[in-house]
Amino acid sequence: MEGLGQKRLGVGLTLLLLVGPLIVFVLLSLGFPPVIGNLKAARAMKEYAAQVHPEWRAQGHWAGYDLVGGGYYLSFSDGGEKRSLGYGGLVVEDKEREEALRKKLYIDSVIRRTGLWVPDQNITMWSARWSPQMPDEAVISVDVQFYGGADEPIPDEAVMRERMADQAMLAYEVLAAHCPIHRFSVRYHHRGTEGKQGGMLWNRITVDLPQGETMTRYHILTGELVTT
Known part of the structure; x- marks a missing residue:
């Protein structure tokens, strides 16, 4: 048995x-x-x-x-x-409608013309979503990514925040002139650094602007810094 x-x-x-x-x-x-x-x-x-x-x-x-x-x-x-x-996140992704709004606002042209998209240096991404409760009002998000060179010293947090604020405000001031922004993220990667799970180590600060209120440097300098 x-x-x-x-x-x-x-x-x-x-x-x-x-x-x-x-x-x-x-x-x-x-x-x-x-x-x-x-x-x-x-x-x-x-x-x-x-x-x-x-x-x-x-x-x-x-x-x-x-x-x-x-x-x-x-x-x-x-x-x-x-x-x-x-x-996801309580909002709907409607790709056809998003693309139509992107073209209407000339977002891609604005991003490239103002230097907000430079391969291997900085990338700015714009997206639009809609709440089922308020389907006539787009919820706009902007995500900025930029890089530090491997041959440069890794900045401490204070210096990193200043650089992130510089890059964030540059993109924000350009795009906020064309549409309200409700969520803004800025991410910094120092080349040569890796995360705990391998891959690129990103430092991210996200600012929620639910009513499309104005973002300032203060939001970036004092916002929560998340490392992934």
Whole structure:
């Protein structure tokens, strides 16, 4: 009997090793919180679509979860065309509408013309999302990334914040003249430094401006500095 019990235990452990990763994958693919999050995201995207794209029809009541990029997604049909929306952070990602607004405001042209996009030096990214409760007002986010040279000394926090404030205010003042900004992030990477998990070590400061209020250097100099 003891031998039979050990055999069953061995079989059980083997099954656990085989099935365990699959269970973890399924749970991760549901997002957070599982099930409830999928249903709430689907409902939010359908609420948004009903107001902005009334001709769209949701392809189900369940939102999928993107394991790579994060966030939920839901497919829609528009006659014979397939459409999709994304959802995360309580706002909806509508890529077609975002692209239309980007072109209307000449964002790409402004970014390049003013030196806010220089490969291997600094990158400025602009995005627009919409709340299902206020679908007529875009929620604008700007993310600035810039780099320090490996041959330069690694700056201390005070110096780093000053540099981050310089880069942030340059981008903010240019883009705020074209649209309100509701969330602004600035990230600094010193070449040659690595994070705990490997890869690039980023220092990030994020400023929330929910009403589109004015951002100042003070926000960057005193904001929470997160290292990832």
